[in-house]
Amino acid sequence: MGKMYEVSNRYNNYRDYTKEFTEVGRSIRRPDGADKVKGKVQYTDDLTLPRMVYGKLLRSKHAHANIVKIDYSKAMELEGVLGVITGEDCPIPYGIVPHNANEHALAVGKVRNWGEPVAAVAAVTEEIAEKALELIEVEYDVLEAIVDPREAVKRDDLRIHEDAPNNISYEGIQVYGDPDKALAESDYVLEQDYYSSYVNHGFIEPQSALADFDVATGKLHLYATCQVPHYTHQQLAKVLEMPLSKIRITVPLIGGGFGGKGVASQADFCSALLSRKVGRPVKITYERSDVFATNNGRHPCYMKMKLGFDKTGKITACDFTNLMDGGAYAGWGIVVLFYTASMVHIPYMIPNVRFDGKRVYTNKPTCGAFRGLGGVQPRFAMEQMLDQAAAHFGMDPYEIRMLNAAESGYTAMSKMYVPHTEYKKCLTECVEKSGYKEKHGKLPFGKGIGLSGGYYISGTSYTLYLSYKPHTVATIKVDEENDVTVYCGATDIGQGVDMVMAQMAAETLGVHTEDVTVIPRDTKISTFDLGTFASRLTFATGWAIRQAAEKINAELKPVAAGMLGIRGDEVEVQGGEFYNIYKPNKRVPWRDVVSSYIQTNGPLTKTGQFTPPRRKGIQQGGNIGHSPSFGFSAQIAEVDIDLETGKVNVVKITEAGDCGVAINPQSVEGQVHGSIGMGLGQALYEEMKIAPDGTFCNPSFHDYKVPTALDMPEIDANIVDAYDPSAPYGAKESGEGPIQPTIPAIFNAVYDAIGVRFTEMPLTPEKVLNAIKEQKAKGVF
Amino acid sequence: MKQLITLNINNQNYDVIVTPMDLLVDVIRKAIGLTGTKKGCGQGDCGACTVLIDGQPKLSCLTLAITCADKKIITIEGIANEDGTLHPIQDAFLDHGAVQCGFCTPGMILSAKALIDRNPNPSQKEIKTAISGNTCRCTGYINIVSAIESYANLVAEKGAK
16 A cells, blocks of 8 residues: 655645644634533542552751651551651652752751651541641751842852752853943943742642552552653652653643643652552642642742843843742752743844853742743843833834844844744734833823733753653554544643644544544553643644654545545545545545555554754753744733722733644633733732741742732733744644733833832832832822 | 531432531542542632532532531532533533633632522623632633623523523
């Protein structure tokens, strides 16, 4: 049977060019939606196994202390307690970035943040497990805590990790071009310090893990709330000293992640270790305070940004210094540090860039990956400075952005390559839709409007352990019993990748999305995928699925051609039927072709894969930020400030985004709304408060406020007309880019409203009211 | 002191043994096995555990099970039509993209349904107020409010309940 790849590819290219998609671009209902609205679907904490028992973690009340002794003999005497583990049971450190792995499932010798777990108990009920925690006696030698990275970096006498002089977790310098010369020769130089706040993902489902270690076979089956089952798999194998093949990770549905579930949780390790110790399945579900103690949220950054401009308003140079508060452990730290470096290169063209960054340990819960990681902080600075520069040049903030915006085919100094961008279209569309030009600078005191832009990577080009294997594999099985089954390990954390994968498979196979079943999130059943991070899934799974589907088509089309009595290159498939492209009324049902194929050839299964193009960075950490493509967005915020209380009310946000082709426009809209909600919370009130002794002051949703329905502004989300030819079906990211502009757009709007520029998040009523009073004293109003 | 009580949940009686300390959310999820009711914060802040008690939305993580012995409880599993088809409010949530991760969805639907049951013609402000105790971190609420508005319109037009 002849292979038909060329015919298939040629036609698909044509379809891409004309965008004649039928399944892609459609706002279909989520296939998992009905079970979600019925309460039928199961998340990790909903699962039970025969003989299952419960685990609980004992957390340190001290932020920095040596552990002198742990005595759990009294706990073991309590009826119903099956086992206790401490740091002695997990001496091998783990970490998502392998060459900076310094975390333990339970503290070994020392605790470095409030809430770090020191022991774990398995008992027949949760109540008994909690009671047992009270009976564990831990003797601490309390040490001075450091919670400010600016102080930590000066205190070599008080090292949080012995091997980290001056508490520096990681540091790096990148120099592209000659920023000193460029700044010296610039017509206008602007320099400003900024601080970004310490915020948490606030996903509603707390982490949960259910481990089932089978003593008879030596196999571990872990059910866990995990965005990155592949990396958790690797780390479990390391900590438990087990081969990968003996560990299976199943991820039931996840109740939100946003990066916070992008590392293995201590519950994953402790449930597995306890299960191995007591010989029964063990479930550990976090309380909300556990979630905050684990954190992994956004890094607070003390930033200094210097931007140079020529006399026309073009950016000549960026000198960016960043001191990042990493909290107690390494986590995703190196990656986030260098993302803040790479995120100043785009969406504008900057010919000279210097980055000088340090990530510093402090006695706080560890910071990690949080939606838009590494981009939110420098964008907060740069987008405000662009407004300031525009005022200097007598330009409109929109004009200065248009003047500096990157175009398709742009290669930044860091070698980051932008195959496609409609950033200018995003700016123009939201400016037109919001009436920005008519309102900016013209609204009464207390009301304001602000513009900002942003972008984000659409996939990452590197694995964390620098392997060259494919980053995503998808297998498609076609048969008479199930129609189409797609196997792929991509993890849906609520964004809807399961649905998008079904739509993309259906598009190329020419069937209906409803005919496709996706088998995801199980390391034993579904095929390899790196995980949900860096907005990579639609792009990566899209290519893998498309390649597999084209191979299926190459097998089925000749069979269909025989049934239609025409040549193979005259066959196409759409809507569940193969047809003659010259005589479209000559058709044969897709299912009949499948039956005929299988009767003649046997089972039909094909695999596709995706490995991103490698565009190597040329400096330390320069690989980070390279991405197959990039998504772009622009937003305009309108605020109405209560002059009596200082409360900033965000009235409306107009957004325009370039995500290429939206596979599911309703899903894209949902990502935009969610991003804006998160950005709004961070801009106005969200902040984790840590006392000077390292005590966490607000580890609950009662005291850590996230936006409610009443806080949300009107949102006008727009998808600009775009098509990225380097992307599968022209589609790229939409999950993280839209959070970038929200915060600076609000800050720019507040400046427009009261004439005061704020450089620290969050914008609390207290800060705003003080500024209003100062303006009043100056006679501004 | 343990005691036997009968809980009426979704028009079905369940005999359960509880202590005076046992929370309704735990009894519903663990003793009865209706896991559609979610637990997000355990302190009455997120609303994921919302159930209807005698038609009123209540936080089951702040409610003692023993106080519910003579009341009618509705959980998310009791919302769909008897033949298993979706209730129109569930359809509205799906049609409007009001469901992402789905963890807040059961509580959100119950709060919304309780509102429309007592006020079939709410303003947008009333809708937002009614669900302001239900935290959603995925959707930004916009599509949730649209879904509830559309259900309210349906009730007004066709008398759907």
